[in-house]
Amino acid sequence: MDLAINLDRISTTPLYQQLTEKIRLAVLEGKLKPNQKLPSSRSLAKSLTVSRSTVTQSYEQLESEGYLETRRGSGTYVCHQIPDEWLQSTPIEPVISKTLVKSCLSQFAQNLTSIGNLQVSEPDHAISFRYGNPAIEYFPMQQWRKFLIRHCQQSPALLNYASDAVGYYPLRVEIANYLGRSRAVQCTPEQVIIVNGSQQALDLISRLVLEPEDWVAIEEPGYLGARYCFMGQRANLQPITVNSEGIDVSVLNKYHQKFKLVYVTPSHQFPTGVTLSLPQRIALLQWAQETNTLIIEDDYDSEYRYGEQPIPALQGMDRSQSVIYIGTFSKIVFPSLRIGYLVVPQSWISLVSRAKWLCDRFCPILEQYALRDWIAEGNFERHIRRMRHLYNLRRQVLIRAFQNYFGERVTILGENAGIHVMIRIKTVLSDDLVIQKASAVGIGLISAREYYLLPQHQGEFIFGYAQLEETQIEQGILKLSQILNQ
Missing domain, CATH: 3.90.1150.10 (Aspartate Aminotransferase, domain 1)
Known part of the structure; x- marks a missing residue:
């Protein structure tokens, strides 16, 4: 029996894969019947002018999927257990019901569709x-590779599930120590939660804090990634003017609605670049304490200050557990590392740990081990x-x-x-x-x-x-x- 199969030898799809798809389609369309015998691998290879291994690989794949079966001493046959409705069906163009799709969506999903495209492609320019974008070509890749190899050779446990959703504890120790001496952040390692970059940190906190119609104060202008997270929870956004001293706290006092949280980038406001002055920091913390409002402090690139000493982080000045601190290694190490961290109040540790576990169980372990050593041995600073x-x-x-x-x-x-x-x-x-x-x-x-x-x-x-x-x-x-x- 000859099979009417044409293979595209110019295509990037391997020949065995093309053959597999052609035979599978012939079975589903009923062109090949249950219990029908197929040509031997040798004869089919000859008729198609391909190697016998191409046909053998295709037959083995289809047999593993349940389309074909091998009968000892007899040959290869179409499986007799293919459902009748599949055999009698004919290919049709897929019809997508927009009504059905929309009815299946949660409110969160509908909120996302209203935001529009989150990723904007950029044309290449000279x-x-x-x-x-940091200068990644200056990152010491040979040095970094040494730490990765060290743990690949010595830590077979890295292949297993992580024991803690909130991150590798020795890395959390190093981060807590670093933040204490460089940013005056006051925290224990237990308060440090490892996440997949600052964007996941924003998403976690948004989902834990916000209900639809809650009010959020944001900087004007401000970071789009944070704005989109809040919009995804259907929060009401109130833009607060940024002046030469950062977010204008006096404007916050003029609004009568109850704000659930305020999002700020005090060390290097995005995108204006201004620094929240010390008087404004004190005023913001006092306002948050009086109004029982949560502050999200995004400290995304505070390491890079020129000609002046950095002002301590809001978190280190906080006395009422009003601040959740977000940091990331994307701008300091390299963006694809995808390691960031939250510093949460003691009372939040259990809650955020559970949310992180439900989100993705844990961040990649090998990179956490390597990063811990890289920091501990002084290379990071x-x-x-x-x-x-x-x-x-x-x-x-x-x-x-x-x-x-x-x-x-x-x-x-x-x-x-x-x-x-x-x-x-x-x-x-x-x-x-x-x-x-x-x-x-x-x-x-x-x-x-x-x-x-x-x-x-x-x-x-x-x-x-x-x-x-x-x-x-x-x-x-x-x-x-x-x-x-x-």
Whole structure:
């Protein structure tokens, strides 16, 4: 018996896989009947001009799936137990009922669909001022590999389930010690919860705290990732103005609604870059205590401060257990590490531990072991000092370039911290037109407009500089000034 099968020898799909799919479809469409004998692997291989192993592999796959069976001394047959309704069916185009899909969705899922696309693709540019990307080419990969190999060779238990959903305890000890000496955070290792980056931390806290219609105070402008988490819980968002001292606490006092939580980035406000002043920190903590409001402190890149000492974290100044602290290694080590952490009040430990267990059981163990050793042996803080020096040089090049090529036409915000700055440019062109003109000459820009909940600002852009060489920064700002001068 010959099978009418055509194989595409140009396709990237392996021939055995193509053959498997063709035979499976023939069975399901009833072209091959139950108990029908198939050609031997040798004869089918010859007729299709393929190797015998291709046919054998295909037959073995279909037999494991229950479509075929081998009868000793007789050959290969279509399995006699294929359901009749499958044999009698004919291929049809799938019909998706939008009504059915919507009726199956939870309120949370419907909230997400209303948010829209969370991931925005960026075209490639010769010089991209994308924010948030560290200079990963300077990460000591050979050193990091040494720690990974150490635990691959010595710790077979890494292949098993982790014993604790909240993270490898020795790593939590190192993080607690580091935060105490660098950020004046007051915590025990038990209060440190390891998570898959700061975004998971925001998601966990949002789901634990917020009910639909709860009020959340957010910075204006502010971080989109946090805003989307709160919107996913159908919270009401109240934007609070950010001025030169950070979030304006006096504005908070003007609202009469009960806020469930307030989200802030006090060390390096995103995206403006300003630092929440000490008087404003004290005022915010007092307001939170008086109104029984939870503060989420996102300390995403506080390690990078230039020319001045960092102000202690809000968490270390808190006396009423009003603050949940979020940190991440994405900007310090490398983004794909996906290790962040929460520092929660003592009374929250059990609750957050249970939520983390339900979410994903535990974060990858090997990386936690390696990171613990990397920190304990002093490499982590040496790397921070090295990168702080590099980023400071690149920051200075960016600031000088703006001063040289734009002069008084630009206002530079938050230039003394982080790995990005926000720039206000005096121009009659719309943000979209500026971005379009810059893209035409190979420059990638990001407008700050979308980070406002109430869009009304024009001419503000976010410039990430950490991942760019000094010559690229200089060339990029020069080209930008030229297209805006035209």
